[in-house]
Amino acid sequence: MIYMAIVKSIKENVVYLTITNPEKLNSLEPEDWGVMTSQLKEYESGNERFLVIRGDGDNFSTGAQLSTDTVSLMSDVTNMAKTLWSLNKPVIALVDGLIVGAATNLALMCDFIICSNETKFIEIFAKRGLVIDFGGGWLLPRLVGLKNTNRLALLADSIDSKQLVELGLVYKSVEKSDIDVELNNLIKELNAVSYNSICQMKKMIRAGLEMSMDDYLDLENNVQLKAFEHPDGIEGAMSFLEKRKPDFK
Amino acid sequence: MIYMAIVKSIKENVVYLTITNPEKLNSLEPEDWGVMTSQLKEYESGNERFLVIRGDGDNFSTGAQLSTDTVSLMSDVTNMAKTLWSLNKPVIALVDGLIVGAATNLALMCDFIICSNETKFIEIFAKRGLVIDFGGGWLLPRLVGLKNTNRLALLADSIDSKQLVELGLVYKSVEKSDIDVELNNLIKELNAVSYNSICQMKKMIRAGLEMSMDDYLDLENNVQLKAFEHPDGIEGAMSFLEKRKPDFK
Amino acid sequence: MIYMAIVKSIKENVVYLTITNPEKLNSLEPEDWGVMTSQLKEYESGNERFLVIRGDGDNFSTGAQLSTDTVSLMSDVTNMAKTLWSLNKPVIALVDGLIVGAATNLALMCDFIICSNETKFIEIFAKRGLVIDFGGGWLLPRLVGLKNTNRLALLADSIDSKQLVELGLVYKSVEKSDIDVELNNLIKELNAVSYNSICQMKKMIRAGLEMSMDDYLDLENNVQLKAFEHPDGIEGAMSFLEKRKPDFK
Incomplete structure (x- = not known):
């Protein structure tokens, strides 16, 4: 049985994992990381060809919730990051609204990001007294260079979809209402090769x-x-x- | 006592190192590298929170002066580069006017560059029969990719503040008169996290x-x-x- | 004697290797890779200072032709890629029209690319059931980041000269008729340092x-x-x- 905050559905050859905790801005409960890790492994060994990670409602995710057991939490976060990074099958992040903390780097680790024009992306860690996690400090310099990494990570600047496009972090930015249309276009393109x-x-x-x-x-x-x-x-x-x-x- | 070409001052929690050799376009005397290295170490182990490196007057610096003892010179340049790269505390470069040779890469190694719209940036080495130093050949490909690195280093092209922004090399480019205002904004942002x-x-x-x-x-x-x-x-x-x-x- | 599909000429201190197979869109015959490898080595050890690789007529090259002996083919492609990457002397690619498959990455491995505004660049591999070769999968992430690499390699998207400029992949994009003028300008610049x-x-x-x-x-x-x-x-x-x-x- 899947923990209900991570809702899995399958349509044709696409697996959808939807972070479903909208009243808490789709923040991730301590249990969610392990559930997602299992789902990633199931996808990698299964028959479906594409994995889409998205948030329920108007936000992608605001990252990890606080936990009293930080050792377990970080072990689970790290484990999910290693698993996501190790997948050979393609992963697409559909991003809308708030994408904060570990959720930013989870999306950056996906192969393609389609975001809506209402996206607000924040590497919030420095404002919480924490450090950038989910591999973001390794990946960002390789995506946008060290100078932009400093701005995003050290200053915890909030950036919008326009800046995400300029930084080359997203595959496409579209109107909020067009995000599923664009996903279908991308999957059609991927199915053609x-x-x-x-x-x-x-x-x-x-x-x-x-x-x-x-x-x-x-x-x-x-x-x-x-x-x-x-x-x-x-x-x-x-x-x-x-x-x-x-x-x- | 500090060698007078590198003037140190402290204001609140910020250390300022000002390259002060304006009649020689703030080029660095052979002794300056060792002085700056000591200052970097003092900053790293001291109580102040931010280090700002800038030039006196209208230019940042035109890099290393010629020296008859090139072995000593390069040892000191390399030592300063290793020290600057090893700092865990943040460093900001305030850049105006000419920034040439080793001074370019010294600034690129800082975490944030604020430049004025009158900045003229040249990796001059190929025009002097030398090679790019102060770690620039390692850092530039990781900041702007190999193709832009070739243009900057192999051709020794001069670039202005607009191009520095386009290449993502500077945090912000502002009017010459606003450079201190922008520095204060950045430090305020850094103090908030x-x-x-x-x-x-x-x-x-x-x-x-x-x-x-x-x-x-x-x-x-x-x-x-x-x-x-x-x-x-x-x-x-x-x-x-x-x-x-x-x-x- | 040089295999005629790779025509070599020398003018002043510049070696030109022209891929000359226009009726087959300058695709490369299995023998061409070894010929080019020899030419690269000859250039590296010779007296000329610059190497220009271009295509005859309106296209740069459409990459490798099919071969029944894929082991030999890949050995020759890999060998040429290693040789090109190992050169210390500068190499310029002059690109016009179609540049497809291995030819894209051959050009990306050169130090400077001058392209015409009629360039059409495709990492075609995924549309042929193959993988990106000639080092492109190593080089692209270091040139344009992982996200743009995914778009170019996984989707096999066709891009034009405008996008090549935006991605920072080319030194300059010019009108088709100005490509030789621009080459002369670049060589003049290189000769000045x-x-x-x-x-x-x-x-x-x-x-x-x-x-x-x-x-x-x-x-x-x-x-x-x-x-x-x-x-x-x-x-x-x-x-x-x-x-x-x-x-x-």
Whole structure:
């Protein structure tokens, strides 16, 4: 049984995890982290192709609730971050309204963020006497450089959807009412390319962040050789020769 | 006694180091590097909370003066760069007019740069037959990517405040006459958040540049647990529960 | 003798390698990779100072042709990528029209890209069931961050010259008819600075991508000491003292 604050639903090949605690601005209860971790693992080993994480109602999430057992809490947060980072299957964050604290970095760790124009994004930690968590201090410098990281993390500046676009943090920013339309467009785009390509590239690119160029080129060589022999690689070659659109399974 | 080209002053909780050699465009004498290194260490171990580095008059600094003893010079430059990079306490560069050579990278290594609209920034090295120093060749690719780094370092292009903003290298660019006002705003912002958060995040984020995500997440876990028990973490939680602004010491 | 699809010419101190297979949109035959690798090595050890890679006619290149011997193909692609990445001498890509697949990442590995306003850039791999190669999955996150990398690589989005400029991937985008004028301007700029500085910085900056800041600062120290004693460093100092433009050899 799934703890009710994290509501799971499946539609076609997409799993939706909806943070459902709207009266508390979708803040995450201590139990939620473990539930989400289990859900991530279930998605990775399951048959669905896409995972969408979103918030119920008008806010994405305001991050972790206070807990008296901080050791357990941080262990669960860290564990979820490691799990999310390790997924080879794609993850999309749909962001609207408040996105605060650990929730910001949870979304940044997803492959694509679609946000509404009513998004308000705050790395709130410095205003709570805490430090940036959920891997944000590792990821942000690699997304927006060290100078922008300082502004976001050290000053805990609030930024809006326009600034998120300028910083290159979101895939697209749309009107609040268009967010599901845009999600469908993105999933349609993702369905048009090879799913094996997506997963293999995601894995390879993340590995590359921690390797030398030379070691990476050897890895790339091996992954590409397997891709050539995968049904998608064969269909890619066939469709190219036959001058038609590929039909990946 | 402080060598007079580097003038130190303290106002409230801010240390100011002013490069004071205006008739030589605030270029740095061979002795200045060691003096600044000592000052950085004194700041790190002292009671003041913020360090501001600026130039006297209309220019920030035109970098290192020529020296006959290049071995000593480079040893001192390298030593200052390592020291500045190792500081956990925040450093702000106030930039106006010419900022050239090693001075550019000294400023880039600071956490925040406020520049005036009359700033002229040049990684001059290639025009002197030298290579980019003070860590600039390591830092620039992590700030603006490799392509922009090539333009700045290999071509020694001069760029102005508008381009510095576009590249995301400065926190803010303001009218020359507003630079001190903007500094006060920034320090006010910094004073409003937890000082422990700032220093711990600064340390953690820099460490993260040289770690794998997984190792970083373990580090983050430990730092966050200590932050929860720090007076600022306790005040952060209390103020949140009591729905009031935190009053960090 | 050079395989005719890669046409080499030399003008003054510039080597031009022109991909010449226009009826096949300048796609690269299996033999071309080895030929280019040899040419890169010849350039690195030769007397010319600049290498320009371009396509014949209206397109840069559409990347690798299909091959039945994928093991050989990938070995040759990987070998060329390692060789191009290892060059200390500067390389410029002149890009027009279609630039697709491995050709995109070949160009991104060059130090400067000048593109025409008719450029169409596609990391096509996911549409062929393959993975991004020629080091693109390592380089792109370091050029444009992970979020933009996902859009380019996972979605195989086509982007134009305007977007290439916005992403900071190209040195300049110009009218198709001005591309050679702009190349001449760039080479003139490069000829005005120290060639030793360019090569030493290029080597040092790439090494820095795989080192800690502290180790890099030690490397920088050593490279700078040698630069001071190089004829260009001496001329740089002399010209500065004599208040004249340097005359680097």
